[in-house]
Amino acid sequence: MMRILVPFITFIGGLYFFLEFMLPEEVGGFTFGYYHQELSISLALISSMAVGLGVINLSYVHGRILIRRANGSLVSFFLLGSFLATFVVLSFQWYYNEISQGSWNSTLALVNYTKGETSKSDLGDLEVGALETKLEKNLELLQVLKQVPSGVDESEYRAHIVELRNRLSANRPNADLASRLDNLNKVVNELAVFRLLGLTQAKKEAESTLLSFAERLIVHGLFFPLGLSMFSLLAFYIAYAAYRSFRVRSLEAAIMMLAALVVMLGQVPQGVLYLSSDLPMLRLWLMEYLSTPAFRAIYFSSAIAGLSLAVRMWLSLDKNPFSSK
Amino acid sequence: LEHSTPGVFILIILFVGPVLWFVFKARRGQVFFLRRVRGIDEIDAAIGRAVEEGRPVSFSTGTTDVSPLLYACLGILHYVTEKASKLRSSVIVPARDPESLALIDATMQSAYQKMGRLAAYDPAQVRFLSSDQLAYASGYQGITHRENTGAAFLFGSFAAESLILAEAGQQVGAMQIAGTTSSEQIPFFVTSCDYTLIGEELYAASAYLTKDPTQLGSMRGQDIAKLVILALIFLGVVLESLSAYGVIESQTLETLMSSTWDSLFFSKEVPS
Numbered sequence: 001m002m003r004i005l006v007p008f009i010t011f012i013g014g015l016y017f018f019l020e021f022m023l024p025e026e027v028g029g030f031t032f033g034y035y036h037q038e039l040s041i042s043l044a045l046i047s048s049m050a051v052g053l054g055v056i057n058l059s060y061v062h063g064r065i066l067i068r069r070a071n072g073s074l075v076s077f078f079l080l081g082s083f084l085a086t087f088v089v090l091s092f093q094w095y096y097n098e099i100s101q102g103s104w105n106s107t108l109a110l111v112n113y114t115k116g117e118t119s120k121s122d123l124g125d126l127e128v129g130a131l132e133t134k135l136e137k138n139l140e141l142l143q144v145l146k147q148v149p150s151g152v153d154e155s156e157y158r159a160h161i162v163e164l165r166n167r168l169s170a171n172r173p174n175a176d177l178a179s180r181l182d183n184l185n186k187v188v189n190e191l192a193v194f195r196l197l198g199l200t201q202a203k204k205e206a207e208s209t210l211l212s213f214a215e216r217l218i219v220h221g222l223f224f225p226l227g228l229s230m231f232s233l234l235a236f237y238i239a240y241a242a243y244r245s246f247r248v249r250s251l252e253a254a255i256m257m258l259a260a261l262v263v264m265l266g267q268v269p270q271g272v273l274y275l276s277s278d279l280p281m282l283r284l285w286l287m288e289y290l291s292t293p294a295f296r297a298i299y300f301s302s303a304i305a306g307l308s309l310a311v312r313m314w315l316s317l318d319k320n321p322f323s324s325k
Numbered sequence: 326l327e328h329s330t331p332g333v334f335i336l337i338i339l340f341v342g343p344v345l346w347f348v349f350k351a352r353r354g355q356v357f358f359l360r361r362v363r364g365i366d367e368i369d370a371a372i373g374r375a376v377e378e379g380r381p382v383s384f385s386t387g388t389t390d391v392s393p394l395l396y397a398c399l400g401i402l403h404y405v406t407e408k409a410s411k412l413r414s415s416v417i418v419p420a421r422d423p424e425s426l427a428l429i430d431a432t433m434q435s436a437y438q439k440m441g442r443l444a445a446y447d448p449a450q451v452r453f454l455s456s457d458q459l460a461y462a463s464g465y466q467g468i469t470h471r472e473n474t475g476a477a478f479l480f481g482s483f484a485a486e487s488l489i490l491a492e493a494g495q496q497v498g499a500m501q502i503a504g505t506t507s508s509e510q511i512p513f514f515v516t517s518c519d520y521t522l523i524g525e526e527l528y529a530a531s532a533y534l535t536k537d538p539t540q541l542g543s544m545r546g547q548d549i550a551k552l553v554i555l556a557l558i559f560l561g562v563v564l565e566s567l568s569a570y571g572v573i574e575s576q577t578l579e580t581l582m583s584s585t586w587d588s589l590f591f592s593k594e595v596p597s
Contacts, residue, residue: 022329042390047424054423059452063447078429125518133347230459234485237492238513245516295508298524302506304550305528307337308344308543317348317539 007316013315059084082218096211100202103149109196110138114188118181128180132168139165149195151152151202160194211285259286332582339553344546351542359544362496364502364520365533368401368478371500371519375475382498383417383474385465385490387505388458389481391424394506398480400531401504405478406436410445416452419468421461426453428438462486467499469493479503479518480527483510491517504530 016039020032069153117123117131143161148154168187175183206212246257266283312318342429342514351357375382384402389395391402402418416433420426430451437446454464466489469477477494479501487503495517503514504522508556512519522530525547560578567573577597 016567022334024328050423050427052423053427054420054453054456057420057426057448057451059447061452074469075467095432175557226463227457227459230463231485234488236487241416241488241492241513242518298506298508298511301525301547301551304340304547304554305397305525306506307340307395308547308550309397309528311341312348312539312543313393313396319535319537319539 010314010316018314085214086218087212089218092211093215096206100199100206103147104199106145107142107149107191107321108113110142111188111195114184118184118188123177123181124293125177125234128177128184131184132180135187136168138145139168139313149198151198151200152194157198164190259290262286328585330583330585332429332584340550342418343549343553346541347546347549348539348542351538351545354538355542357541357545357563358539359529359533362526362529362533363525364504364522365530366513368405368502368521368530368534371475371476371478371502372408372412372414374500376409378475380475381415381472381475382409382478383419383469383472383499384478384480385419385491385492386421386425386429386481387483387487389425389478390422391428394482394527395425395428397501397528397531399428401478401480401534403432403436404531404534406433407440410437410442413445415450417468417472417474419461419465420451420453421456421458423453426451440489441483442557445474449521458484458486462489465490466493469499474499474546477501479505479514480522480530482507482540483514488513488517494518519563 016032016035020036023032025031025033059080062080064070066073066080114131114135117127120127123131139161143158143165146156164187168183183222242260245253246260248254248257262279263283264281264285266281266286309318344393347357354426372382376433382405384405386395386398386402389398399484402416406416418433420427420429430448433451434443434446437443452464452468454461465486468474470493474494474497477490477499479494480503483505484507487505487507491501491514497535501518502520502522504527505511505514506524506527508524511521511523530543531537564573564578568576
């Protein structure tokens with residue numbers, strides 16, 4: 001059954017993406033791209049699930065070493081320990097940020113909705129009146145919220161909302177349409193600014209916590225410097241590898257060394273290394289007329305090989321490397 | 326969303342057509358010649374040397390994610406694992422991509438199963454290190470030094486970590502064979518590895534090792550596709566030269582390639 005099912009699904013999947021790329025977006029009323037986003041999301045979901053495989057493998061390999069106290073158990077201990085610490089700290093940090101942002105969600109929704117409505121061009125007396133009533137009711141709801149959003153003092157928050165409500169209702173009677181709209185916009189803009197100030201304050205408070213310190217220590221104090229240290233090793237390795245390969249022991253090595261010398265000197269024609277004004281031109285000639293065609297030939301052949309392998313996979317022509325048959 | 330043009334469609338037919346034709350012919354029994362590639366020949370020697378010294382073999386697919394390239398690498402991994410398991414040696418595969426990890430695991434299991442030694446397969450031979458490029462390089466270096474690998478195979482696409490990986494093998498005196506389509510990394514492998522497969526040779530390795538008729542036929546088809554590219558380059562030169570002398574309109578080929586389906590089949594005449 002699997003022998004038929006897997007090639008069949010592979011073929012159908014490949015056919016969809018092939019046609020989706022080849023044909024125009026709409027053919028005879030059928031839009032190929034319609035399902036594209038849904039399909040892409042499902043593929044992304046599969047990829048996300050695969051991350052779990054990595055974690056399982058990591059835990060299995062190093063957990064086993066640790067339990068058996070085998071060679072390298074100290075390395076495994078540090079690896080699993082730092083993995084757990086990073087996971088816990090970053091998860092809590094993420095949760096804290098979500099709580100902080102989430103507490104202002106209703107305010108943000110109200111601001112976005114009102115701004116969207118006031119930007120419409122055909123607003124009459126009735127529509128503006130309805131908007132004012134809606135905003136006033138929502139402000140009333142915000143005012144009596146049990147849990148005030150993060151980053152603001154409870155009394156300050158409630159007082160500010162009351163002030164905004166008062167300002168909204170004070171302008172309503174006897175005012176012309178333009179000034180009522182202007183007032184509406186001012187109130188929502190102030191609400192938006194109030195939210196941003198609250199979030200900034202919440203962020204400041206969060207940064208002073210132990211959790212934030214741990215996050216900065218792990219990410220900025222350890223992860224980035226360790227990565228950069230590994231990257232800096234490259235400088236030494238390049239020098240060492242260049243020394244090995246530029247020892248002139250054959251005609252090929254001599255030609256390579258000569259070309260490298262010209263390219264290097266042509267790259268830095270200033271200062272003490274300024275030997276001839278022709279060097280940069282010679283370097284450019286070597287790079288454009290010798291190196292580029294060679295690289296293009298590699299690109300072309302790799303692309304053709306990749307394409308033919310993709311077609312073989314699509315049509316399930318190859319022997320499956322996962323099969324023992 | 327990006328969409329192809331009829332020109333690209335015709336090109337794909339021109340490239341894929343010969344491949345399918347020669348695959349068909351190879352499956353019908355026609356034998357195709359494949360030139361010797363020294364780096365692939367030496368895979369057996371590298372495994373043999375590691376076995377003689379009682380050291381394990383390592384295989385890295387670098388930054389390759391799930392793609393045709395990974396599929397090509399898995400073909401080589403299957404062969405390397407088969408040989409190593411036959412000679413009672415072990416293959417360590419440090420993985421960078423969680424999705425590839427599952428495929429690598431399945432490939433190694435199938436190779437052990439094929440040799441009738443499934444019980445000897447240890448899932449800990451495939452080790453997920455990190456998706457981060459430099460953390461992966463650091464982990465690979467650690468494994469190479471701790472396990473004292475006797476042979477290292479670096480096949481796939483690589484980025485800045487290529488030299489770190491290759492130098493790790495160089496430091497422990499491992500025999501190293503690399504193969505990559507990442508052209509910027511080729512010089513690093515050439516200087517640090519014993520043998521380097523360049524570009525298409527990596528895709529050819531599986532066909533070379535397994536002598537699978539489908540893959541051999543595909544190789545011949547790819548040669549024809551390259552001839553098509555050569556012909557197109559020549560045609561481009563001729564057309565450009567003719568347009569330079571004013572014989573034809575300039576950018577004829579470009580206009581031909583960029584014409585859309587709409588302009589050819591679906592567009593309506595605009596009344597003047």
